[in-house]
Amino acid sequence: MKSCWPLLVVAMLFLPSPVPIGSEPPSDPVSKAKAKLALAGYTELPPVLVVEVDDLPQLSETLRREILSSTAFRIVIQHPHDPAKDRLDPVIYLYRHSQIYRLAEEGSEAGIALLAASIVHELVHDYADEGRAYAVEAGLLEKWALASGMSIDDRMLLAQFALVKKEQSKNAQIRASR
Numbered sequence: 001m002k003s004c005w006p007l008l009v010v011a012m013l014f015l016p017s018p019v020p021i022g023s024e025p026p027s028d029p030v031s032k033a034k035a036k037l038a039l040a041g042y043t044e045l046p047p048v049l050v051v052e053v054d055d056l057p058q059l060s061e062t063l064r065r066e067i068l069s070s071t072a073f074r075i076v077i078q079h080p081h082d083p084a085k086d087r088l089d090p091v092i093y094l095y096r097h098s099q100i101y102r103l104a105e106e107g108s109e110a111g112i113a114l115l116a117a118s119i120v121h122e123l124v125h126d127y128a129d130e131g132r133a134y135a136v137e138a139g140l141l142e143k144w145a146l147a148s149g150m151s152i153d154d155r156m157l158l159a160q161f162a163l164v165k166k167e168q169s170k171n172a173q174i175r176a177s178r
Ligand SMILES: [Zn+2]
Pocket: 004, 005, 121, 122, 125, 129, 130, 133
């Protein structure tokens, strides 16, 4: 299961300003993930929007297909003439039908933690690449897997995901060094 695809790219001309698509009640998965992140020191987060593929008609068909296998993603807004002026949309998007979002929505503690870690992964992209983003995500999951207050099943699941993310971090570093 991938939590992040390569950054989606969209032309600036066609990107409307972000609208608060997911204004959710306080008990929604995003609020729970944010509360968990606040306890881990992530008190300042950019807007986090829960979206359906159809909420992003400005994306190409290929990018829209990539969302189907994503938990969270960012969008690169391309400058119409100067690639040096491309910028990262600050919004962190969560795909509503991803397995992790649905798990979190069902109230699973592990699901909330995995969703929170996906948000942090996307946050890291403000300053670092895929390898670092997976490493930070793995570190958080490892920490939460060891914390008490969660069932042993939830903690085992987080530990497994932490291993997968570590592996993805290594693979991303290898790809980047080629
Ligand atoms: Zn990423």
